[in-house]
Amino acid sequence: MDKMKNEILADFKILDQTVNGEPLVYLDNAATTQKPQAVIKSLVDYYEHDNANVHRGVHTLAQRATNAYEATRQKVKKLINADSEREVVYTKGTTESLNWIARGYAQKFLQPGDEIVLSYAEHHSNIVPWQQVCEKTGAKLVYLDLNADGQVDLKKAEHLITEKTKIVSLAQVSNVLGAVNPIKELAQLAHQNGAIMVVDGAQSVPHMPVDVKELDIDFLAFSGHKMLGPTGTGILWGKLELLNQMAPLDFGGEMIDFVELEHSTFKEVPWKFEGGTQNIAGVIALGKAIDYLKAIGLANIAQHETELMEYVLPKLQAIDGFELYGSADPAKHAGIISFNLAGLHPHDTATALDMEGVAIRAGHHCAQPLMKKLQIAASARASFYLYNTKEDADKLVEALIKTREFFR
Numbered sequence: 001m002d003k004m005k006n007e008i009l010a011d012f013k014i015l016d017q018t019v020n021g022e023p024l025v026y027l028d029n030a031a032t033t034q035k036p037q038a039v040i041k042s043l044v045d046y047y048e049h050d051n052a053n054v055h056r057g058v059h060t061l062a063q064r065a066t067n068a069y070e071a072t073r074q075k076v077k078k079l080i081n082a083d084s085e086r087e088v089v090y091t092k093g094t095t096e097s098l099n100w101i102a103r104g105y106a107q108k109f110l111q112p113g114d115e116i117v118l119s120y121a122e123h124h125s126n127i128v129p130w131q132q133v134c135e136k137t138g139a140k141l142v143y144l145d146l147n148a149d150g151q152v153d154l155k156k157a158e159h160l161i162t163e164k165t166k167i168v169s170l171a172q173v174s175n176v177l178g179a180v181n182p183i184k185e186l187a188q189l190a191h192q193n194g195a196i197m198v199v200d201g202a203q204s205v206p207h208m209p210v211d212v213k214e215l216d217i218d219f220l221a222f223s224g225h226k227m228l229g230p231t232g233t234g235i236l237w238g239k240l241e242l243l244n245q246m247a248p249l250d251f252g253g254e255m256i257d258f259v260e261l262e263h264s265t266f267k268e269v270p271w272k273f274e275g276g277t278q279n280i281a282g283v284i285a286l287g288k289a290i291d292y293l294k295a296i297g298l299a300n301i302a303q304h305e306t307e308l309m310e311y312v313l314p315k316l317q318a319i320d321g322f323e324l325y326g327s328a329d330p331a332k333h334a335g336i337i338s339f340n341l342a343g344l345h346p347h348d349t350a351t352a353l354d355m356e357g358v359a360i361r362a363g364h365h366c367a368q369p370l371m372k373k374l375q376i377a378a379s380a381r382a383s384f385y386l387y388n389t390k391e392d393a394d395k396l397v398e399a400l401i402k403t404r405e406f407f408r
């Protein structure tokens with residue numbers, strides 16, 4: 001990756017700017033990632049050359065738009081090693097994907113007393129939809145505890161995932177702790193008890209190889225904007241037989257076969273879930289983002305982030321008053337580091353870093369149950385991606401040392 005560093009940086013013009021008189025160091029990739037020129041160009045090209053509505057038009061532009069829109073489905077299928085592109089549903093993002101699984105699939109089958117297993121580290125988008133489903137069905141939530149590394153505790157999971165469990169829904173990577181969960185083993189546990197395995201892949205699919213067959217999971221949700229793609233794009237992947245059992249959530253044009261006065265029939269999966277005119281340009285641009293990621297290689301991206309963790313974690317922990325949340329072992333750490341400087345509110349830390357051109361996140365990261373578990377109100381969070389460098393890591397460390405000194 002290092003040898004391509006300059007080529008990659010040249011693709012992200014946004015990174016070539018100063019903030020408060022300092023070169024921008026963008027370390028908020030868990031929130032959203034920047035977009036390479038190829039992705040931005042594809043949006044412009046679509047509206048300048050191919051813009052048309054998809055599927056029904058017979059004219060040339062409509063055909064070109066339809067082919068490009070559907071081509072992304074094939075790219076997603078290959079990216080996650082799905083059996084069929086028909087298992088790939090376009091959504092607005094991880095949140096919509098998880099809501100659709102909860103409301104379109106789980107809500108149809110859950111009975112009073114059934115259990116949905118989550119973890120304390122889940123993002124609100126993988127908690128609140130399930131709370132809603134429990135209110136409507138009488139099902140109950142069960143929360144898995146975390147081990148010292150911030151991963152779901154597999155030993156405790158063996159006792160909490162039982163014959164009452166119908167759904168296990170977990171993040172593959174925590175957006176706070178950077179912990180990588182043992183999804184394959186958890187999916188086995190779920191299936192041994194007759195439950196289905198839902199995976200929140202928002203922080204894993206952009207950063208590492210994710211193979212839905214190798215993991216043997218049942219649903220996967222992720223967001224385009226976290227993997228170099230535009231906002232308003234996301235993917236709901238599911239095993240075809242499960243998607244066929246799912247009810248559509250949005251009804252109307254595009255998703256129907258025939259509409260009579262009193263009754264309508266719906267298209268087959270995935271199109272029955274894509275009602276109305278979709279984010280055509282965004283989906284096409286997401287396809288370009290996937291091309292970009294595949295050209296670098298997800299394994300190379302994962303390796304690059306591990307090398308950055310190996311480089312920066314020891315330096316951070318040497319800072320006076322640095323409090324790390326999650327594992328100190330780089331091998332157990334995706335490129336997300338949550339921390340505080342003792343005695344400092346994370347908002348003050350993030351504001352001070354911004355004065356040095358370093359962009360990090362501060363807050364509860366849509367993980368308030370986890371903040372409560374950690375007994376903190378909020379944390380600072382630095383999150384890395386393929387275009388970040390060791391120089392970026394050094395800048396983070398220098399800015400934190402400067403902040404420490406300033407607030408002493």
Ligand SMILES: Cc1ncc(COP(=O)(O)O)c(CN[C@@H]2CONC2=O)c1O
Nearest residue numbers: 030031093094095123125171175202223
């Ligand atoms: C693990 C996880 N799940 C779901 C979501 C929701 O994704 P969408 O907003 O794309 O639907 C996020 C977003 N991550 C938040 C967004 O900002 N900072 C974060 O950590 C996430 O990190």
